[in-house]
Amino acid sequence: MARGDNLLKVEHLTMRFGGLVAVDNLSWQAREGDITALIGPNGAGKTTVFNCITGFYKPTEGRIALRHGDAAVWDELESLTERGKRHITTAGGSLFQLERMPDFLVTQQARVARTFQNIRLFAGMTLLENLLVAQHNSLMLASGYTLLGVLGFPSYRAAERAAVDVAREWLDRVGLLDRADDPAGDLPYGAQRRLEIARAMCTDPVLLCLDEPAAGLNPRESAELNELLLSIRDKYGLSILLIEHDMSVVMEISDHVIVLDYGVKISDGTPEEIRNDPKVIAAYLGVADEEVEKVEAEVGL
Amino acid sequence: MDKPASSTGVDFVHAAKEACVTAAITFAVLLPLIGFETVSNIDNKLVLHMRWGLLFSIVAIVGVGRLLMALVIAPWLAQRRMRPVAPATSSWLSAVGRWFGPFAVGFAIVYPILVLSTSGFSGALKWVDNFGIQILIYVMLGWGLNIVVGLAGLLDLGYVAFYAVGAYSYALLAKEFGFSFWILLPLAGILSSFWGILLGFPVLRLRGDYLAIVTLAFGEIIRLVLVNFVDLTNGYAGISSIPRPSFFGIPFNADDNGFAAVFGLPFTPVYRTIFLYYLILALCFLTAFVTVRLRRLPVGRAWEALREDEIACRSLGINTTNTKLTAFSIGAMFGGFAGSFFAARQGFISPESFTFLESATVLSIVVLGGMGSQIGVAVAAIFFIGGTEIMRDLDFLKQIFGSSFDPTQYRMLLFGFGMVIIMVFRPRGLVSTRSPSIFLKERKTISSDLVNEGHG
Numbered sequence A: 001m002a003r004g005d006n007l008l009k010v011e012h013l014t015m016r017f018g019g020l021v022a023v024d025n026l027s028w029q030a031r032e033g034d035i036t037a038l039i040g041p042n043g044a045g046k047t048t049v050f051n052c053i054t055g056f057y058k059p060t061e062g063r064i065a066l067r068h069g070d071a072a073v074w075d076e077l078e079s080l081t082e083r084g085k086r087h088i089t090t091a092g093g094s095l096f097q098l099e100r101m102p103d104f105l106v107t108q109q110a111r112v113a114r115t116f117q118n119i120r121l122f123a124g125m126t127l128l129e130n131l132l133v134a135q136h137n138s139l140m141l142a143s144g145y146t147l148l149g150v151l152g153f154p155s156y157r158a159a160e161r162a163a164v165d166v167a168r169e170w171l172d173r174v175g176l177l178d179r180a181d182d183p184a185g186d187l188p189y190g191a192q193r194r195l196e197i198a199r200a201m202c203t204d205p206v207l208l209c210l211d212e213p214a215a216g217l218n219p220r221e222s223a224e225l226n227e228l229l230l231s232i233r234d235k236y237g238l239s240i241l242l243i244e245h246d247m248s249v250v251m252e253i254s255d256h257v258i259v260l261d262y263g264v265k266i267s268d269g270t271p272e273e274i275r276n277d278p279k280v281i282a283a284y285l286g287v288a289d290e291e292v293e294k295v296e297a298e299v300g301l
Numbered sequence B: 001m002d003k004p005a006s007s008t009g010v011d012f013v014h015a016a017k018e019a020c021v022t023a024a025i026t027f028a029v030l031l032p033l034i035g036f037e038t039v040s041n042i043d044n045k046l047v048l049h050m051r052w053g054l055l056f057s058i059v060a061i062v063g064v065g066r067l068l069m070a071l072v073i074a075p076w077l078a079q080r081r082m083r084p085v086a087p088a089t090s091s092w093l094s095a096v097g098r099w100f101g102p103f104a105v106g107f108a109i110v111y112p113i114l115v116l117s118t119s120g121f122s123g124a125l126k127w128v129d130n131f132g133i134q135i136l137i138y139v140m141l142g143w144g145l146n147i148v149v150g151l152a153g154l155l156d157l158g159y160v161a162f163y164a165v166g167a168y169s170y171a172l173l174a175k176e177f178g179f180s181f182w183i184l185l186p187l188a189g190i191l192s193s194f195w196g197i198l199l200g201f202p203v204l205r206l207r208g209d210y211l212a213i214v215t216l217a218f219g220e221i222i223r224l225v226l227v228n229f230v231d232l233t234n235g236y237a238g239i240s241s242i243p244r245p246s247f248f249g250i251p252f253n254a255d256d257n258g259f260a261a262v263f264g265l266p267f268t269p270v271y272r273t274i275f276l277y278y279l280i281l282a283l284c285f286l287t288a289f290v291t292v293r294l295r296r297l298p299v300g301r302a303w304e305a306l307r308e309d310e311i312a313c314r315s316l317g318i319n320t321t322n323t324k325l326t327a328f329s330i331g332a333m334f335g336g337f338a339g340s341f342f343a344a345r346q347g348f349i350s351p352e353s354f355t356f357l358e359s360a361t362v363l364s365i366v367v368l369g370g371m372g373s374q375i376g377v378a379v380a381a382i383f384f385i386g387g388t389e390i391m392r393d394l395d396f397l398k399q400i401f402g403s404s405f406d407p408t409q410y411r412m413l414l415f416g417f418g419m420v421i422i423m424v425f426r427p428r429g430l431v432s433t434r435s436p437s438i439f440l441k442e443r444k445t446i447s448s449d450l451v452n453e454g455h456g
């Protein structure tokens, strides 16, 4: 898996809700091993893009393709689309067409994990249980689809111990190991955000989609989050998609930034390029392009 | 706090005013309803009678009640609410919780012997059959429904349908083909869970209230089919002389090769009753054991996760449709076991036994017991069903209220009242805490505030 090849291709993605066009003919790509940030003003359609990628929404139009393994597998994309199948596997890797898959298969087979803008933990279950639920599919297999588990076969117990070890490792990594037996709903906000990331990581993804992970964090927690995300990228070679309003997070850790406004891509490039793009500044300040300089001078940028 | 007196203290003038207003409203409302009575006199003409005595006594009761409410109950409730939760009680409760289970199991095992030695053969028949077996059937139904409602958070108002499928499967197959109870018991469970899956497929995409409505309808449909499919089920007349289970091939009858004769005992029907008691007890243990196991397996955790947040489940790659289906079909399977036991014990079944009231009773047991809690459900079943049976026995009330008084007719009223009380004081049921399925260092119970009830 060479870093830098495309991992995800979003092509001509359109999502309409009745008359409202939330995402309009949007195309972009995310490279493997990158932290790709998706930014834009409120209501720009960022979460909608995430929901399309993870199968929660079925896009009105467009194609979303994800690669596992060798980059050469991209050559199969057209034949996959024509054959109308969900995925194709060659010797070197496989290709998934995410918009054709139901949400749970996107995680189970294409190995895309996500978190939610408004945290969705299992509040009445302990931290450890939350992380075990995330390993449902592998444990289900080990429990012989429940049958062997009910009969008390030892193979399941070994698998469960391994799953607990994975959970313990992630709890340690996000600094919540000493609270493993507390209900998730009891955690402070920042810790809930980290737990949600740990839970997503327990599904063993190749692509991690984080919807505003820094929202509501104080500066110290935000810095810790940056470190966590960088370590996930570097240590596990994982690719991350990130929606974020906090520019300090975006500019510091992302390798690639895509800017949306009213469902349209208005800019695409490195953080440095985005920072200086007048269109982006205009969108954020809510003014027309020509007036940017004037307004910038007013606000003292 | 500058005026603590007004928040918790007692304000007589205000209370008296409230009581007067309430009494006046009651008087105004009840004057036409209760105050006037029309009777036909000797000339067959309607004349108006005033029932002042009755009217004023009711008004007085309401007024005094309001006064007491304002003076005594409301301040007490306010104080209760302000008091912080005492940790002492919860540790006391958890100690009880730890010992209650083993104690209850032990008691259930020696119960028939205890009854037999204290009240002899004739008393034992009543106590073991009406109380023991009847309660255990509902414990089992409660535990079965608990999987669906308590763990997976799917509101099922038609659970009795699976009970009925189990009972009719046993009755019909045993009568037609003469299969033994031990073959038909699992078969009835399988058939019920098959019906659970059949119902589940179209229905489980619905959520919350809609799921409840459709399951309710399903329960009614099954009952109506049983009523109208006369060729198969014999309609309202039901199926009688259903073969009874035997003691591993030895029948419970007065014959030479019957149970009593083989073991050299004098014949009495108590042996069969005691055998049935242990049979349903074993089925209950099976249910409890499987449920406890399932809770620690990935399916069980997925059920509870589903109850907490379905969207999050799907984001973790869990096939929620399948997960719901397993909950539905496993719950239905235990309902089917209970149903086939019911048919074997009664020897007679008819659609009358599978009305909506039955579903409602089982659901109340689950809700009162505390959704998801096995001990709570068992305790609720003992109160609910045992209470009903005791009501039948309260003959001394006839001496107080006259011979036409039938206490059983008031039992629904009393249970409604009891339920309101429990819901006021323990809104999440008798056992409202959740105990985690796994732990790293120590098992801490989880308060009900955090646990979701599920939305279907």
Ligand SMILES: Nc1ncnc2c1ncn2[C@@H]1O[C@H](COP(=O)(O)OP(=O)(O)OP(=O)(O)O)[C@@H](O)[C@H]1O
Pocket (backbone or CB within 6 Å): A017, A020, A022, A040, A041, A042, A043, A044, A045, A046, A047, A048, A049, A117
């Ligand atoms: N399920 C839906 N039905 C109808 N409209 C929707 C739906 N989901 C999103 N929208 C609309 O689509 C637009 C984009 O919403 P989206 O949530 O994607 O924005 P966002 O970029 O994530 O904004 P924020 O930064 O506030 O999270 C909004 O106008 C929103 O109202």
Ligand SMILES: [Mg+2]
Pocket (backbone or CB within 6 Å): A046, A047, A048, A117
């Ligand atoms: Mg959003």
